[in-house]
Amino acid sequence: MSAATQGAKPYYFVPQPSPWPIFGACALLLMGTGAAFWFNGYEAGPWMCLAGFCVLVYMMFHWFGRVIDESEGRLYNKKVDISFRWSMSWFIFSEVMFFGAFFGALFYVRNISVPDLGGGTLTSHFLWPGYAAQWPTVGPFLKDVFTPMKAIGIPLLNTIILVTSGGTLTIAHHALKSGHRGSLKFWLFVTIVLGFSFVCLQAYEYHHAYTEFNLKLSSGVYGSTFFMLTGFHGFHVTIGATMLTVMLVRAFRGHFDAEHHFAFEAAAWYWHFVDVVWLLLFVLVYWLV
Amino acid sequence: MSSITQPIGGHGDAAGGHEHHPSGIMRWITTTNHKDIGTMYLWFSFTMFLVGGVFALTIRSELFEPGMQILRPERFNQLITLHGLIMIFGALMPGAVGFANWMIPMQIGAPDMAFARMNNLSFWLLPPAAIMLLLGLFVPGGAPETGWTLYPPLSIQQGMGMDLTIFAIHIMGASSIMGSINIITTILNLRAPGMTMMKMPLFCWSWLITAYLLIAVMPVLAGAVTMLLTDRHFGTSFFDAAGGGDPVLFQHVFWFFGHPEVYIIILPAFGLISEVIPTFSRKPLFGYASMVYALCAIAILSFLVWAHHMFTVGLPAAGILFYMYATMLIAIPTGVKVFNWLATMWKGSITLEAPMLFALGFLFLFTTGGFTGLILAIQPVDVQFQDTYYVVAHFHYVMVAGTLFAFFAATYYWLPKWTGHMYNETLAKWHFWGSFIFFNVAFFPMHFLGLAGMPRRIPDYAQQFTNWNQVSTVGAFGFGLSQLILLYVVVMCIRGGKPAPAKPWEGATSLEWTLPSPAPYHSFPTPPVVQ
Amino acid sequence: MTTAGAVGVPQEDDFEARRRAAARRTGFGLLLVALIFFFGFIASRVWLSSDVSMGVVGAAVVVFVIVAVGRHLRK
CATH class of the missing domain: 1.20.120.80 (Cytochrome c oxidase, subunit III, four-helix bundle)
Structure with a gap:
């Protein structure tokens, strides 16, 4: 459930809408196309890859951080x-x-x-x-x-x-x-x-x-x-x-x-x-x- | 099969205030709701179906006459590749996941999927992968010209479209694995009290088995294309005899994925058909337990037959015999299923609404495709048919008239539950007859062409093949146009129509029909009790 | 439903038993069809003009199944 119902554990846990998955999708798009450009000798390739990787790490920090918060908030x-x-x-x-x-x-x-x-x-x-x-x-x-x-x-x-x-x-x-x-x-x-x-x-x-x-x-x-x-x-x-x-x-x-x-x-x-x-x-x- | 005695709590928002979700585009981007995600999967699947369909029609136009008409040979082969990859990874697999997302929580009495956020990521990985696949058409060298099987050494020699394809496959694999883990966990852990495994609707069973197959083989495909990537760019010799490798190694690894993949595509369709036929025969499914065992048997056998795709590469005779007989064994559990569907209809009180029509179409045409599959399993025969249009006819009978017809059946079956409106039955029947007739016009002649020796994946052909190719092209366009009826029916059904009752089909028994139509945003905030 | 007993409501296991019996009859019926088909298939290989006799056996089976299943079609 949402963070609003802390305390009483509901029967099921369903998370709130989350912005992080789309970050992950964009990160992999950047990394995938970036790597393809990179291996074929385009200069932008490595930079796209790096940007994608940064977005991925950023997403992981927030997404996993959220999960840890929920877990420590005893919502699970x-x-x-x-x-x-x-x-x-x-x-x-x-x-x-x-x-x-x-x-x-x-x-x-x-x-x-x-x-x-x-x-x-x-x-x-x-x-x-x-x-x-x-x-x-x-x-x-x-x-x-x-x-x-x-x-x-x-x-x-x-x-x-x-x-x-x-x-x-x-x-x-x-x-x-x-x-x-x-x-x-x-x-x-x-x-x-x-x-x-x-x-x-x-x-x-x-x-x-x-x-x-x-x-x-x-x-x-x-x-x-x-x-x-x-x-x-x-x-x-x-x-x-x-x-x-x-x-x-x-x-x-x-x-x-x-x-x-x-x-x-x-x-x-x-x-x-x-x-x-x-x-x-x-x-x-x-x-x- | 199961009935609710006492839903604990109401259908309101006992789950704690998440009817309020972002609106507009952000609703779809951030959603953690299984119905929203299922809807996106289904629309994505339909879009890809149209894209892949346009490629197919371009191919058929080129083949209308012998000689080169509208495409260069490289472009023709690129379209062949993309048609295959997009239909399999873009249309059929996401379509099946879309039905799973919508229906599994409702059928087992759960509020949502076990991992709702990961569910969203599984979907949103697909558009990037599709973009990368299609981007291949616009980069130097174009998309891969290898066909969807990506065999080396040709795939080693392709331009950067091949790299984009490899990474797209990695991303789609990640999406599939996450989706499968989600489905398995949901089915094993979130069933309502009293919903034992052997009471589950068969659709859930079929997806449970499919998800296991996906988890087992998608990583192997990832490994195979990774080896392609390093062979292409980093000097490894996995598929290069000069360095001690072997191109046939790729075929082994690829088909170790590829054959279970065939069942990944058809098993959910089996599940859907097993929902539709009992409902419209007004009888419980005949031989439920044997249906479950048959699914398991097919799944296990699917790991032991991959080399029947490689009968002409020079396998040892003992290997050929093993793979030939193992392949034929699959006919037994599949026969059990066809038998049980027939027995379900036997003395049933049958009505022929659009879902049932498509289910019957499935039954006839899928069985035809199964029989040609048995013929191809015989190695001495396969040596003649390898890479001819006979093979093309065979797998289109199982994938289009099999899986796709099952998807159509399921779409009409559950549209009232999804939208709250009844669809236009007359137009739906037109859609069925258009699809059924034109499908056969398009693909049945390919049997003749293949038997006469017309090779596939070649943009030109000898003159004696002209007549049947023209028939086939006409059928293909008819089939393609028939799908616009589906689009129209679905859009009209979403926008309005006769209100649908909670259970529009009197013979339906599974749990989703106890919910109102349209189904509430969160299916079962508290679990129903199943007896 | 059951009118024989004094109690009008059919017993649960009574219903279950009848369902099982009906399922068994269906199974036997279809099995018989399959056996006749395979018998005809083998027989047509032994006796002459196998194409015609196989065609006849196959068509008969398909027509029978369609009629038997479709007999209960409801409008």
């Missing part, structure tokens, strides 16, 4: 809480399917397209003679030489960091449920630090790959799948860590109590999802080479 009842739980679960499922497309591509190139290009088929015999199908590869035509990523080293360290962060986040959650605010803030802070250090290490690893290993996004299908999978994962870690940072700010402002903290839980679900994707990445992209 049990039904709204259940709605949030359903929606977050299915949102994460959609993210799983998004990664599924790229994992599927990895499976396909490793098990079907690369063996076909080199493995004694007529195609390989006539079109790509002499190409030995092996993984990692730049493909039969490209001539770059690169060093593939090793699992031991930064990736292993990153695995440890991310798994640990899952643990510290759970400690923070337990602290929240038992009302230990100090402990909540501390362990949440530790989780965020671990999350951002993961991103920094990943950035360092990318830099290393480009400068030392000659491993680039354009290094054949190995480079394509490697950078797209780890890149989208890194992007999701950044989003997750940002969400957790918002939760930390809210914790400092005295939000959440032992029963009423689904925002925190949703961020935690998301964090665990990112965690699981990384484990898959570690095994399928780094380890089984």
Whole structure:
């Protein structure tokens, strides 16, 4: 219901008309067309993209701020809480399917397209003679030489960091449920630090790959799948860590109590999802080479 | 199916003063009301239907005679692409979401959708996406010439219209995912007390299943077009054999989305038809539970059949056999549904108002399209028919005479509830007969053309195909003009007409008919109790 | 409705039972039609001039369904 009926919770919650969705739509229009102009060499492109991004961030601040106000104003009842739980679960499922497309591509190139290009088929015999199908590869035509990523080293360290962060986040959650605010803030802070250090290490690893290993996004299908999978994962870690940072700010402002903290839980679900994707990445992209 | 015993509280504004909403354009921009948003979805869908229809008529004009008449070949292919994308993502999917927005809260006894603000965003993402799609026509290189399937390597070589299309697809995907999450949450969480899952109107069931399909496959499409984007601009080799990739990979990923997408388009139509037929047969739906199970079976099978779109790319024989038989299996649950609709009408007390006429048209023509689908599922036959007009005839029988006819049926069925006025039955019947006859004139000859070997997506053709192409073009224009009757009937019905009672159809049983016509701004501020 | 019993109002489960019986009859009826169709389909492949016999069987089934369903058409 509206903010006017604070106090008595109505059976259903229906929000007032809101100006923010149209901001989001305009932001995405600017970002989408901007990116298309940008990639085709128009100077206005990046600026349109930037403008769209600013509008998007502005919208998120206000829209999510409004939701937080409503939540802290105790306008949400049990039904709204259940709605949030359903929606977050299915949102994460959609993210799983998004990664599924790229994992599927990895499976396909490793098990079907690369063996076909080199493995004694007529195609390989006539079109790509002499190409030995092996993984990692730049493909039969490209001539770059690169060093593939090793699992031991930064990736292993990153695995440890991310798994640990899952643990510290759970400690923070337990602290929240038992009302230990100090402990909540501390362990949440530790989780965020671990999350951002993961991103920094990943950035360092990318830099290393480009400068030392000659491993680039354009290094054949190995480079394509490697950078797209780890890149989208890194992007999701950044989003997750940002969400957790918002939760930390809210914790400092005295939000959440032992029963009423689904925002925190949703961020935690998301964090665990990112965690699981990384484990898959570690095994399928780094380890089984 | 269900009846209200005791509505708790009145229909007034117990929800706390939100009849007062901004007026004018701001009402539509800021609205959080499921009816306003549903209305916008439906008008957007109809607008896109006309835009895509004009493209289709341009294509048909070009094909009236062999040789090049009015279009350059590039432009012809661009119109083919945009016709497909706009009809699927602009007309059919938003149309189905529009019906969902309007009817699901009313049918389950809820006040609104679970996430009303996100609902607004889901809609308002669509106009930007449509703008970006159409903008492609005006940029250097024009819109994609690949057809709606966007196959590489052709899609890698297109101009910036392709990039606009890719981002438009991202945005429409976001819209669909948000809409689906909203619908699932609404159905699972906001049902009135006593409205168990197995008492829900079948339309709600069909959308529940559809929403799951959408959440599962739209992200995969987003992944596929993202790979296209990076192949185009950032040097990746997903679809390039030179770098170890494979253009066929795109086809796999695309059709993993694309085949469930076919069911995303038809399942809501099944739901709508399952509302209309019992009402006008004055009998409860035959085999309700089996209808639900059939929906689930179709949804599950739809994930296992995608490669039947790729029978000619050189799949291994074992794969072909698997996809062929899995595809044929879908005929079983679909047959269950057709059987149940027939059995619902069996010994029913039938009247033929416009919604029922369209439902019957659906039944005949969709089943025809289903049968040609079975024929195409046979791989040795498909090798002959791949990319011929036979395929075009097949999917227009399921998408136009299937989904679109169901939308028409539902529009006439619920217009009295939406507007509070009865529509003009005579004109509506004219609309039906115009659509039904001209549809067949336009699309039935395409079977012959395809069997004779006329390829699709080509602006020119051999002379022996001329006669049937001319028949088809005449039919297409007749079909297009018939839709103006719909526009006229709807506009007149909004502006006035005989006042509609709360339940204008005596055989209707679902919850929306317990509300007055037009339905109040917020459907059920307090939940009705269903027995 | 029911005039047999002393109580004029039909019992709920009585109505439900009759509805189920009617549904079962409908199901059997249509199933029979389907079986005859498929039998005719197979038979027409075995015996000669399959095109004609299949056409006859198919047309008969469609006409029967239209008549059976449309018989109760109300104006």
